[in-house]
Amino acid sequence: MKSNAFVIAATSVAIISSSVWSLPANAAPNPAPNAPTATVVKTVRVDVDGDGKSDDVRVSDLGGDRFQVTATTAKATSSITFELGYAARAQWYGAAKLDGVKGKELILSAEGANPRYRIFTWRKGALVAESFPPGLKNDVGWSYWGYRFFTVGKRSYAEYMSLGKVRKNGIDDVKITRSAWRNGKWVKRYTSIVRKSASKVLVSQGIVASVYVGKASIDVDGDGKLDAVTERKPNGITTTWTVVSATGKKFSYTSRYGSLEGIADVDGLPGAEFIIDTGTEARLWSVLSWDRGSKKFLALPSPEGSRSWRQFSDYHRSMNYEFAEVSGKRQLKVIEIDGVSDQVFFTTYLREPGNWSKTKSWTETLDSAARDALCHGFCGVKLTRP
Numbered sequence: 039m040k041s042n043a044f045v046i047a048a049t050s051v052a053i054i055s056s057s058v059w060s061l062p063a064n065a066a067p068n069p070a071p072n073a074p075t076a077t078v079v080k081t082v083r084v085d086v087d088g089d090g091k092s093d094d095v096r097v098s099d100l101g102g103d104r105f106q107v108t109a110t111t112a113k114a115t116s117s118i119t120f121e122l123g124y125a126a127r128a129q130w131y132g133a134a135k136l137d138g139v140k141g142k143e144l145i146l147s148a149e150g151a152n153p154r155y156r157i158f159t160w161r162k163g164a165l166v167a168e169s170f171p172p173g174l175k176n177d178v179g180w181s182y183w184g185y186r187f188f189t190v191g192k193r194s195y196a197e198y199m200s201l202g203k204v205r206k207n208g209i210d211d212v213k214i215t216r217s218a219w220r221n222g223k224w225v226k227r228y229t230s231i232v233r234k235s236a237s238k239v240l241v242s243q244g245i246v247a248s249v250y251v252g253k254a255s256i257d258v259d260g261d262g263k264l265d266a267v268t269e270r271k272p273n274g275i276t277t278t279w280t281v282v283s284a285t286g287k288k289f290s291y292t293s294r295y296g297s298l299e300g301i302a303d304v305d306g307l308p309g310a311e312f313i314i315d316t317g318t319e320a321r322l323w324s325v326l327s328w329d330r331g332s333k334k335f336l337a338l339p340s341p342e343g344s345r346s347w348r349q350f351s352d353y354h355r356s357m358n359y360e361f362a363e364v365s366g367k368r369q370l371k372v373i374e375i376d377g378v379s380d381q382v383f384f385t386t387y388l389r390e391p392g393n394w395s396k397t398k399s400w401t402e403t404l405d406s407a408a409r410d411a412l413c414h415g416f417c418g419v420k421l422t423r424p
């Protein structure tokens with residue numbers, strides 16, 4: 039990992055434009071001027087105002103570069119809109135208790151945007167932007183560099199981490215500015231320099247806190263009854279999915295660096311599989327099935343009989359997986375799309391006990407519009423995300 043990349047992100051010019059409005063209690067949500075193009079990106083239940091009861095939170099894509107977050111508490115509805123620029127799309131990152139005021143903060147992220155994160159909090163009956171802990175020189179906002187939030191006793195702390203002197207031996211200086219939440223704001227306590235290896239520096243990126251992503255209902259254990267799946271990010275690099283079955287049994291899976299593409303039944307057998315982007319340079323998916331016998335998540339074999347599913351067959355040929363039901367059997371069509379020629383390679387398989395059996399393969403020459411219309415990623419199954 040080269041350190042230069044972080045510096046570029048931190049020095050880019052930010053384009054920020056936001057407006058805030060709130061509504062009195064019981065008022066109908068006020069549609070945005072271009073509401074017809076708005077699409078809901080995420081709905082989640084989180085206690086935003088700190089009264090101990092979950093509130094409705096909705097993230098909408100308003101079209102163009104505009105996004106909106108709306109929270110509806112027991113007493114009020116409030117929205118805040120923001121622009122990202124650079125054609126970046128806002129993603130729901132999660133909710134976490136960051137500052138010393140009751141209620142969770144709402145965190146959105148966007149690849150390629152600067153600031154990379156938008157964080158909103160509830161004050162006096164309305165959503166507002168969360169204030170930054172001290173540490174940033176040019177104060178553009180939540181940058182690519184890291185913020186770690188934690189509590190000791192009842193006090194909330196924030197540490198802003200940025201790259202200091204880059205050394206030749208793979209050990210870099212990381213500057214840490216620690217603040218404490220006092221009398222309604224972040225107050226700087228001290229700055230320290232620590233030396234960290236490149237791998238440890240990686241951990242210092244993003245929002246590091248105990249983050250709640252969301253909850254979904256889907257049958258994971260295969261008993262035909264819906265299970266509750268909760269996704270959490272306990273620190274900057276780990277994600278944990280916890281499943282509570284209809285009978286109250288609890289089991290979980292933790293991935294380091296991985297992120298969830300979705301939960302869906304891909305093998306046609308009872309229970310949905312977790313499709314996880316392993317987040318490693320090898321560009322692989324893990325497809326995991328809960329095995330009721332061994333009480334473990336087991337890797338569902340790829341059509342090639344491997345424990346992992348490839349995202350690319352070589353550096354310019356993407357692998358895509360389209361599922362269908364054919365004569366009562368689960369069919370998988372693997373579509374390899376060549377990024378430099380017009381060629382597309384198709385292979386179909388039928389699910390047999392324990393493996394995929396190849397039925398047919400062929401090649402087609404397709405123009406870019408036809409290639410764009412093909413399956414990209416996992417298709418033909420409904421992907422559920424907490």
Ligand SMILES: [Ca+2]
Nearest residue numbers: 085087089091
């Ligand atoms: Ca609440």
Ligand SMILES: [Ca+2]
Nearest residue numbers: 257259261263
């Ligand atoms: Ca179940």
Ligand SMILES: [Ca+2]
Nearest residue numbers: 303307308309
């Ligand atoms: Ca299944």
